[in-house]
Amino acid sequence: MDTIFLEQVKVQTKLGVPDWERTVPQTIILDIEIGYDFTHACRTDAIEDTIDYGRVVARIRETLAEHSFKLVEALGEHVCQLILQEFKAQNVQLKVSKPGILPGLKALGISIYRSA
Numbered sequence: 001m002d003t004i005f006l007e008q009v010k011v012q013t014k015l016g017v018p019d020w021e022r023t024v025p026q027t028i029i030l031d032i033e034i035g036y037d038f039t040h041a042c043r044t045d046a047i048e049d050t051i052d053y054g055r056v057v058a059r060i061r062e063t064l065a066e067h068s069f070k071l072v073e074a075l076g077e078h079v080c081q082l083i084l085q086e087f088k089a090q091n092v093q094l095k096v097s098k099p100g101i102l103p104g105l106k107a108l109g110i111s112i113y114r115s116a
């Protein structure tokens with residue numbers, strides 16, 4: 001499977017179980033692998049025949065600015081479904097990290113895989 005990868009994408013969003021945590025945006029970090037068949041795009045050399053990774057990042061930042069989630073899991077599902085449905089990806093592997101939340105560790109979060 002061909003993949004597009006986006007590493008350490010910083011995004012601002014309101015996220016957290018306690019209500020106070022969702023009052024102001026915090027920075028989360030996404031690592032994304034998008035499964036898509038590039039065979040046609042390799043022949044045509046046309047952006048229309050692949051997934052424009054710039055548009056993916058812009059859409060994620062846009063939707064996470066508009067939405068607020070309690071769980072990292074729910075945020076991860078939302079992002080996966082956006083990539084599958086809007087960009088017609090075949091599958092998505094997503095890691096969502098919340099840095100600086102607990103003392104004594106660098107980051108925590110979830111890893112999620114979804115396919116069309």
Ligand SMILES: Nc1nc2c(c(=O)[nH]1)N=C([C@H](O)[C@@H](O)CO)CN2
Nearest residue numbers: 015016017018021070071072073101
């Ligand atoms: N499995 C999860 N556990 C926890 C989450 C979460 O999203 N998924 N979130 C929190 C709190 O938001 C915490 O990160 C900060 O107060 C706790 N556990």
